[in-house]
Amino acid sequence: MTTATRKRKPADEGGAVFDRELNDLPPELRWREWMGRIEAVLFASAAPVGREDLARLVGQGASVEMLIEDIQAELGGRPYELAQVAGGWMFRTRTRFAEAIKVAADLGEQSLAFTEMELGVLCAIAYHQPIDRAGLAEIFGKEVSRDLLARLRTKDLIASGPRSPRPGAPHTFVTTETFLVTFDMQSLRDLPELELGAGE
CATH class of the missing domain: 1.10.10.10 (Winged helix-like DNA-binding domain superfamily/Winged helix DNA-binding domain)
Structure with missing residues (x-):
């Protein structure tokens, strides 16, 4: 069952099927939804998430790298960034804010x-x-x-x-x-x- 889910499952099959392709959405909204999925998974994960896992969230023709680049571009002015670490991607605070974090919460x-x-x-x-x-x-x-x-x-x-x-x-x-x-x-x-x- 897991293998079938990871490959493409026809949308007309019974049960809750994860819709990777989002063909019912116009292209620009589809891209936005894919970006949102990747961002949500990375935000929820404490460890880096690899390309293969992220590719399961989006349509077959979608480029994970381009989606990541678009997310990174939107984070330009934020105090955190989306970084490639240990063979995957993860969110982390920007280095210049490390001192502020230590002072405020004694973190780390x-x-x-x-x-x-x-x-x-x-x-x-x-x-x-x-x-x-x-x-x-x-x-x-x-x-x-x-x-x-x-x-x-x-x-x-x-x-x-x-x-x-x-x-x-x-x-x-x-x-x-x-x-x-x-x-x-x-x-x-x-x-x-x-x-x-x-x-x-």
């Missing part, structure tokens, strides 16, 4: 504040994933606490990766989609290149 402090060690461990995981605790200990020259890793996991910035080939097959850590969104990256390829020391 709990979710995005990191200790120096947390940030260091997060960077190590991002660049060396999948990596286990022993691998992190080799990088930092000391044991990385389970509590620190649990805090990064609670913030949904890291997750469990494949088992390590080391004896005992310990768990490894990898970064998440939330990590990409938090640091404004499309993929891990956007990580800055590591500058090696002169002796390396």
Whole structure:
């Protein structure tokens, strides 16, 4: 049933059918309705929504990219924008309003504040994933606490990766989609290149 719904279902079938095509509307109203659908879904979603999912909301001939561009054009003077992040699109406040948000509501402090060690461990995981605790200990020259890793996991910035080939097959850590969104990256390829020391 799901597959049939995602493909095109004839409008005369019984039951509530989602009308993607909107053929009963004139072209300009149809386009507006498609823009509204995309905007509503993105507004309601806490995570980036991919092109494939957005394409299910509009007619077969409609360009998701052009609809997105039209929405972005309308948001020109607004304090938020529609940005492409982590392989999809999402709404986010514009950078220049970050300070105002922090002052007014003290937002972001709990979710995005990191200790120096947390940030260091997060960077190590991002660049060396999948990596286990022993691998992190080799990088930092000391044991990385389970509590620190649990805090990064609670913030949904890291997750469990494949088992390590080391004896005992310990768990490894990898970064998440939330990590990409938090640091404004499309993929891990956007990580800055590591500058090696002169002796390396």
